[in-house]
Amino acid sequence: MILCIRFRLGAEREALLPELARLAEDVSPVVQAVPPDTLLVDVRGALRYFGQDAERLASVLRVRALAHTGTACAIGVAANPLLARMAARQAESGTTLLVPDTPEAVAGFLHPRPVVALPGVGPGTARTLCAYGLDTVGRLAAAPLGTLQRLTTARTGRELYEKARGIDRTPVVRNAAAQSLAAERVFGRDELDRGTQRRALLSLTTELGLRMRGTDQVTRGLALTVRYADRSTTTRSRTLPEPTAHTAALTSAAYALHDALALQRARVRAVALRAEGLAPAGRAAHQLTFDPTDDKLRRLEAAADRARARFGPGAVLPGTLAA
Structure with a gap:
């Protein structure tokens, strides 16, 4: 099972992500940081080691994060990263949303949702699909692979076909939180x-x-x-x-x-x-350049930085923002 943990981190607190990743590594060594505010944790080995289910491990991680950093989180639990991410997005802060690993449970979770709820489906792709009546994940899952590939591209159609069925072969890759x-x-x-x-x-x-x-x-x-x-x-x-x-x-x-x-x-x-x-x-x-404009902009930028350091961040602003 995979845990997707979404923390409530503002831009000023995103430096906490490496520390939160280390806390998660106390439960499972397979932790992937997804900046700025998300961790993916593969707990399949931890389930056997601790003799606990995934929801219990999720509760342990939530309490540890709150106790050590004062950070609340929402957690999605599912069989793969795709479903875990979507579950974490739907979960309220301080709660865990579990998607059981059965075809019926996966279909019940996915099918009522709009196609834009699938990770990677942007407004342009969604408009194309909705124009042909494929406005929900359930209708998308019922469409033949060839139809989806004709509406989009061969690669995108294959990805949509699998995502609509809850299929995700992406592994959780252990890493350090990218700076x-x-x-x-x-x-x-x-x-x-x-x-x-x-x-x-x-x-x-x-x-x-x-x-x-x-x-x-x-x-x-x-x-x-x-x-x-x-x-x-x-x-x-x-x-x-x-x-x-x-x-x-x-x-x-x-x-x-x-x-x-x-x-x-x-x-x-x-x-x-x-x-x-x-x-x-x-x-x-x-890369060196003979463009005098670039050199001038960099010298002006350095001067503006000195002014900001002395008088505050708002001392110098681009004209578009100052208007």
Whole structure:
């Protein structure tokens, strides 16, 4: 059985994830950290070792996390990571949601849910499926494989076919919590305006760039998570051409991720940006350029950082955000 543990970590507390992973390793050595706030724990060996069921082990981990770090969590328990993730998303904070490992229980859990509830199904794919009446996981599961492949692609159709049946062959891979930084912007109402969303992204890249430069770190990649009005999410990531903490480069990558989602009229509740694979800035190579604009931007950025260090983070802002 697999436990998916989703902690209530804000951007300022995500540094707790490695400590929470170590607590989970006291129960099972097979722990995979999924930044910024999730752990996957394979407890199949622990069930035999402790002579307890998965729900009892989940309760132990919840109490330990609360006692050691004051962090609440929701836990999903299922036979594979796909189902465990979906169960954790449905579980209330402080509770455990179990999906029994039987075909009937899996179908009962999956089939009533909208197709966007399946991990990896974004608004674009959902619109395509819904246009053909495949608006629930149950209807998706009843569709022939060939039909799904014709509606999407061969690979996507196969993935949808298996996910709708609760099939996930992805193993839980033991790792250390990847070092990352994250920030989030929650809109006061469901936001449809693309310009407003991009201003939020600019504020995120400005914040992350400042935080990384303040600790002499650079990032190798960015991950954008968009949360919609129905609480579903879409996450896309991109590896940067070179490790950087330069706000202009981060903003360009964030805008490209946002454009690739083709949100159009999607009702967006929040956007979050995560800088992944952090490394010391001194070890990162920088591609030299003859472009004087890039050099000028970096010198202006350094001057702005000095002003922020002296007068506060809001002392210097991009014109778009100051308006």
